[in-house]
Every structure is written in structure tokens, then in C-alpha cells.
Amino acid sequence: MPFTPDAQLDLLFSAELVPTEVTKQLPSELHMRPLASTDYHRGHLSVLSVLTVVTDPGEEAWRAQFEAIRAAPRTYYPIVIVDKPSDRIVAVGTVFIERKFLRGLGCVGHIEDIAVDKSQQGKKLGLRIIQALTAISENSGCYKTILNCSDSNIPFYEKCGFQKKENEMAKYAPTERAQTPRL
Numbered sequence: 018m019p020f021t022p023d024a025q026l027d028l029l030f031s032a033e034l035v036p037t038e039v040t041k042q043l044p045s046e047l048h049m050r051p052l053a054s055t056d057y058h059r060g061h062l063s064v065l066s067v068l069t070v071v072t073d074p075g076e077e078a079w080r081a082q083f084e085a086i087r088a089a090p091r092t093y094y095p096i097v098i099v100d101k102p103s104d105r106i107v108a109v110g111t112v113f114i115e116r117k118f119l120r121g122l123g124c125v126g127h128i129e130d131i132a133v134d135k136s137q138q139g140k141k142l143g144l145r146i147i148q149a150l151t152a153i154s155e156n157s158g159c160y161k162t163i164l165n166c167s168d169s170n171i172p173f174y175e176k177c178g179f180q181k182k183e184n185e186m187a188k189y190a191p192t193e194r195a196q197t198p199r200l
Contacts, residue, residue, distance in 0.1 A: 020048070020101040027054040029087055035096060036152040039145055046102060047142075049149060052095040052109075054083055059099065059106045060134075067132045094153045095130075098142055107137040110146035112154050112162065126154025128164035147177045 023032045028051040040049045052061070057079040065071050074082075086093045091114065098108035110131040114124050128150050133142045154162040165185045166174055175181070 018104040020099070020104050021053075021055075023050050026050075029053070029083065030090075030094060034094065034153055034156070035149055036156075039149045039152065043098065043142075043145060044140075046100060047107070048099045048101055049096060049145065050099065052083070052097055054080060056097060056106060059097075059104060061097065061106050061109065064097075064106050064109050064132050064134050065130060067135060068130060091157070094150065094157075096146065096149055096153075098146065100137075106134075108133040108142040108146055110143075110150050112150040114154070114157050114159060120160055124157060124159045126150070126157065126159040126162035128154075128162060131164075143173065144177060147174070151178070 030051045032050050035049055035051065043049060053059075057076050062071050062073055062079070086095070093111065093113045095109065095111040097106045099105065100107045111129045112126045113129065114126055117123050117125060128147065131143055131146055133140075133146075151162050163182075164174065164179065171181060
């Protein structure tokens with residue numbers, strides 16, 4: 018499949034928000050951009066599967082989720098790195114902006130779902146995703162950017178400029194409950 022340029026894609030947000038100081042550090046055969054409405058076919062879910070079990074909801078449901086995210090402008094910023102020769106996604110990550118009543122109505126950027134295809138690991142793609150998402154967060158006016166990670170990933174995120182701070186807590190919904198959002 019030939020590489021599809023940004024101008025031919027329905028991107029979730031403007032590609033101009035992806036910092037060029039990060040994209041120019043990628044090898045020439047790779048391209049970083051916002052998530053596109055057709056990325057279901059470029060392996061978006063298969064890259065995410067390096068993180069956890071990913072159930073394929075089908076293209077129609079994936080596209081509905083894309084449109085739901087688009088309906089919250091200036092909130093979600095998922096980005097991808099595409100291998101140009103194959104036009105396949107090889108790395109992903111998202112930052113979402115939480116608007117607060119604290120800190121003078123400040124904002125916090127939350128980085129989520131950083132994943133790099135196993136065949137592309139060790140090439141600093143995770144670092145580039147983190148750098149781009151952090152820049153998007155800071156350029157959105159966030160006073161801090163935070164993320165959760167396993168203990169084994171702490172050294173990687175420290176290399177990205179993050180500091181270990183406090184603890185994460187989680188309470189999972191009962192498994193017998195429907196997994197589909199009711200909103």
C-alpha cells in the first residue's frame with residue numbers, strides 16, 4: 018500500500034500541532050501525524066495490543082469512537098507514527114487535556130496508551146511520541162503533563178524528563194458489567 022499524505026486524510030486535529038522539532042528527528046521512512054479516520058485499516062489496534070488485550074470492535078464501532086473523540090475538540094490528541102513503505106502504523110500515543118478549577122482554571126495533560134510495534138522497538142519511537150505529546154500538552158497551556166506506568170518503565174520515562182511522583186490507584190468495574198459505554 019503506498020504512503021498516504023496528510024492532505025489526503027481526515028485527521029482528528031491539525032497536523033500543525035505535531036511539533037516539527039520532533040518529527041524531523043524521525044528516520045526518513047517514518048512519518049508522525051494525528052490519528053486519521055481510516056487508521057483502523059493501518060493497524061491502529063494491532064499496535065495497541067502490545068499494551069494489553071485489545072478486542073477488535075469492528076470498523077464501524079472504531080469509526081464511531083473516532084467521531085466521539087472528535088466531538089470533544091481541543092481535548093484528545095492521539096498521534097501515530099506511520100511506516101511510509103507499508104503505510105502501516107508502527108507507534109501510537111495520546112494526550113488528553115483535563116480542564117480544572119484549580120491553578121487559575123489550569124489544564125493538565127494526561128499521556129496514555131504509548132505503544133510501539135514489537136518490530137520497531139529500540140528505535141526511540143516511544144521517546145519521539147512522548148516528546149511530541151508533551152509539546153502538544155505544553156502548547157495547549159497545561160501546567161503539567163502526567164502519566165501512569167509500570168515500575169519497569171520508570172527508567173524510560175525518567176529519560177524522557179518525567180519524575181516519579183505520588184502513587185496511582187485504580188478501581189475496576191465488575192467484569193459482569195457490559196464493557197460498552199452507555200453514554
